[in-house]
Amino acid sequence: MKYFFRAAIVSLLLVIGWGAQTVAIGQPARIQTGRDFKLTDENGKSFNLSQLRGKVVLLFFGYTHCPDACPTTMARLARAGQMLGKDAGRAVTVFVSVDPGRDTPSVLKDYLAYFHMNSIGLTGTKKEIDAVVKEYGAKYEIEQSDSAAGYHVNHSTDLYMLDQKGSLVQTFGYNAGIQSIVDGVRPLLK
C-alpha cells in the first residue's frame, strides 16, 4: 500500500513535470519539425535555415534599435558561447530582425560583430519575416511613439533552441539565465 502511494505520487509528479515542460515550450504544435524558411543574411545573401543543419540553433526575434532586451539577450548568448568553450562553434545564434525598415543586412552585420559570437543575422520583407514569426508562435507589434528614437517595436523575447535536425527542442523564457541556456545546449552537443 505504501508503495502504491509512492508510485502514485511519483506518477503524479511526472505528469505535473511533463505538463510544466509543455507550457514552457509554448506552442510547439505550431512548429513543424525541421521546416525550412528563407530570409536574407547579414551579407545580403539568401539564407535557408536548413543551411544550419548539424548545428544547434538559438533563434531570437529582435531589432537593433532595441536598447534593453536585445543587448541583454545577445550578451547572455555571447557569454553562453564562452562557457561552451571549444564547442561554441557547434551552436549558432540566429538573430531574426522584426524591424526590416531599419535593419538592413549591413546594419545587422555591424550589430552582430559587436557581440563577438557565432551568429547569423536575418532580415527580409515584412511578409517573409511575419511568416517565420507566426511559425514560431512569436509576436511583435510596431508602436508609433513621440520618442525621438522613432517607433518602438514591442516583441516577444523567447529564445528558441533547435537541434541539429532543425527540430524545436526547447524554448527559453526571457528570464532564463546564462547557465540554463548552457545546460540546455550541452546535452545536444554530446
Place this chain on the structure above:
Amino acid sequence: MLSSLVIMVALALAVGSPLKHIPVPKPVAPIGAELDIFRAAAQTSEITIRDGWVQEAPPSQKITAAYMVIENHGKADIALKRATSPVVDVIELHKMELSDGLMKMRRVESIKIPSVGEVELKPGGYHLMVIGLKQPLKEGDTVTISLEFNDGRRQSIEIPVRPRSAMMKERE
C-alpha cells in the same frame, strides 16, 4: 460637577506628565542655514546617485541606455523629470515591461523616487534612453548626465561606459 472637572484635569495632568520628562530635541539650526547656498547644498545631499553606467553600443548604433540607482534620503517623494547630456541629442525616460508575452517599451513622464527610498534603473525596468549619440561611446569613456527633479533640483553625474556583458551578473 466641579469635582468631576477636577478629576478630569487631574487625569489629564497625570497622563500628560510623563511626557514632560522625555527630552524633546530642539531643532538645531546649522551655522549659516539661513543662507540659500547652505540650504541648496543640504537639499542636494538628500539625493545620492550610485552604480551608474551607460551601456556601450555597437559602433553603428545611435541609441543606448543608461542605468543607475537613485536614493532619496529626504522626507518628501521626488520625481526625476528630465535628463540631458552634452554627448547626445536627447535623453528620455523609458520603462520596459513584459506583458502579454511582449517586451514593451514605453516613454514615461517621470520616475518617482519615494521618500527615504530608492529606485533602480536597470535592464528590464526603467532606463534613461540615450538617443542620438554624437560620437560612439566606448568602454573607458565617461559621460556627464545632468538630472533634473520635479522640485527644481539638478544633479550632475559622471558615469562610465560599460559593455552590457561586463555588467551581467552570473545568475543572468
